[in-house]
Amino acid sequence: MEETTRYDLIVIGSGPAGEKGAAQAALLGKRVALIEKGQHLGGAAANTGTLPSKTLRETALFLSGFQQRELYGMDACLRDKATVQDFLRRERRVAETERQRIAGSIGSHGIELIRGAASFVDAHTVKVAGESERVLRGDIVLVATGSRPWHPPVFPWGQPDIYDSDTILNLERIPQSLIVTGGGVIGCEYACLFATLGVKVTVIEARDELLAFLDRDLSRALKERMVALGIVFRMPDEIENVARDDEGEEVGWRCALRYGGSIVADTILIAAGRSGNTESLNLAAAGLEVGKRGLLTVNESFQTAVPSIYGAGDVVGFPSLASASMEQARLAMCHAFESNFTGHLAPILPYGIYTIPEASSAGETEQSAKEKGLDIVCGRASFAANARGQIIGEQFGFIKLVFRRDDMRLIGVHIIGESASELVHIGLTAMLAEQGAELFVRTCYNYPTLSEAYKYATYDALKRRSC
Numbered sequence: 001m002e003e004t005t006r007y008d009l010i011v012i013g014s015g016p017a018g019e020k021g022a023a024q025a026a027l028l029g030k031r032v033a034l035i036e037k038g039q040h041l042g043g044a045a046a047n048t049g050t051l052p053s054k055t056l057r058e059t060a061l062f063l064s065g066f067q068q069r070e071l072y073g074m075d076a077c078l079r080d081k082a083t084v085q086d087f088l089r090r091e092r093r094v095a096e097t098e099r100q101r102i103a104g105s106i107g108s109h110g111i112e113l114i115r116g117a118a119s120f121v122d123a124h125t126v127k128v129a130g131e132s133e134r135v136l137r138g139d140i141v142l143v144a145t146g147s148r149p150w151h152p153p154v155f156p157w158g159q160p161d162i163y164d165s166d167t168i169l170n171l172e173r174i175p176q177s178l179i180v181t182g183g184g185v186i187g188c189e190y191a192c193l194f195a196t197l198g199v200k201v202t203v204i205e206a207r208d209e210l211l212a213f214l215d216r217d218l219s220r221a222l223k224e225r226m227v228a229l230g231i232v233f234r235m236p237d238e239i240e241n242v243a244r245d246d247e248g249e250e251v252g253w254r255c256a257l258r259y260g261g262s263i264v265a266d267t268i269l270i271a272a273g274r275s276g277n278t279e280s281l282n283l284a285a286a287g288l289e290v291g292k293r294g295l296l297t298v299n300e301s302f303q304t305a306v307p308s309i310y311g312a313g314d315v316v317g318f319p320s321l322a323s324a325s326m327e328q329a330r331l332a333m334c335h336a337f338e339s340n341f342t343g344h345l346a347p348i349l350p351y352g353i354y355t356i357p358e359a360s361s362a363g364e365t366e367q368s369a370k371e372k373g374l375d376i377v378c379g380r381a382s383f384a385a386n387a388r389g390q391i392i393g394e395q396f397g398f399i400k401l402v403f404r405r406d407d408m409r410l411i412g413v414h415i416i417g418e419s420a421s422e423l424v425h426i427g428l429t430a431m432l433a434e435q436g437a438e439l440f441v442r443t444c445y446n447y448p449t450l451s452e453a454y455k456y457a458t459y460d461a462l463k464r465r466s467c
Contacts (some may be wrong), residue, residue, distance in 0.1 A: 015043020
């Protein structure tokens with residue numbers, strides 16, 4: 001065993017939280033080691049989750065000719081014109097570019113990258129098992145090991161054509177039919193992606209409302225558009241048994257449902273939630289216990305019950321967003337090293353859902369505001385009535401704004417349609433600046449743009465307020 005090496009900070013994991021936490025500490029002049037056991041840098045965000053799934057979405061839209069169908073009545077079928085290699089090529093290029101960026105960032109900040117699997121010896125000591133064993137001593141340890149798909153025991157894992165949201169990237173062919181079990185964000189995103197390619201998709205969801213955390217108008221509109229894509233919903237329902245059926249009229253995996261009947265598809269994608277990557281860390285040696293599904297419990301500074309150990313990113317659970325993970329790690333390291341610039345995590349976070357169409361949200365929904373007893377007024381503007389919307393063929397999208405009635409301060413923004421995940425930031429910034437209707441009325445937006453919808457949604461709210 002090598003002699004123990006001392007660092008100010010040891011980071012476990014190179015995903016968004018790990019990379020940004022390490023960089024923040026390095027900028028504060030600290031000696032930092034970053035441990036990564038995976039083949040590639042970047043964690044799930046770069047390799048199996050955020051960037052790959054969003055890249056595949058854009059590829060599906062392009063190769064399927066989806067937007068051309070909407071605008072010009074042209075129909076392009078990927079199945080006749082492209083292979084699965086065509087489908088995955090762009091995703092692999094984007095992932096590799098992001099890995100190279102992360103490696104460059106680690107090097108430019110003077111962070112020592114150590115390859116191997118980390119486990120705690122005590123609250124300040126980490127053993128790394130790699131080509132050679134190393135022992136590291138750190139004043140502070142940041143656990144940023146991320147998460148992985150949860151595997152419900154009902155499914156025959158390891159069998160052909162049974163995938164989770166990580167292994168779906170190993171797809172060898174575009175399926176004819178697909179069952180997606182789990183109607184959460186990941187399940188809905190992949191359901192839309194494959195439906196756009198012409199795959200027969202069925203979504204099985206245990207809850208009776210799709211993405212219930214969204215504003216109800218947004219949730220209903222998204223489900224309506226997904227149905228228009230050809231997606232079939234079985235909700236509320238659950239899969240109770242899975243067996244291979246190669247003799248019936250429909251050949252493939254037969255899923256028996258709790259509330260009766262069964263569905264057959266040649267491929268199954270399980271998107272039933274995620275578990276924290278903590279099982280191999282020997283956290284007990286550091287004096288820590290994990291919660292449900294392997295998640296770490298942290299305080300508002302992302303510090304665990306052991307003062308020298310912090311956690312950030314998916315391993316601490318909700319909201320499990322790459323953007324939030326980066327900020328969590330930055331704030332954690334500022335707290336750990338008593339930086340003058342500590343601050344707090346932004347009180348309002350945006351949520352981007354890369355379905356087809358996109359949906360994005362920030363702040364209070366109409367329902368959550370009413371549950372809190374707030375007196376509100378809402379305004380909507382349709383993209384179909386917007387000049388830019390007409391140009392790009394955006395016929396179904398809209399923006400919905402939630403204002404406090406007394407002072408017309410914006411407290412919620414909800415968008416479905418083209419560029420929703422970009423447009424939401426206008427409303428998000430207004431909310432963080434504690435602005436509202438007056439700001440949108442006074443602002444001169446480029447014409448024609450979808451951003452103009454903010455002004456007209458505000459006019460709609462002002463009209464409703466005066467009624």
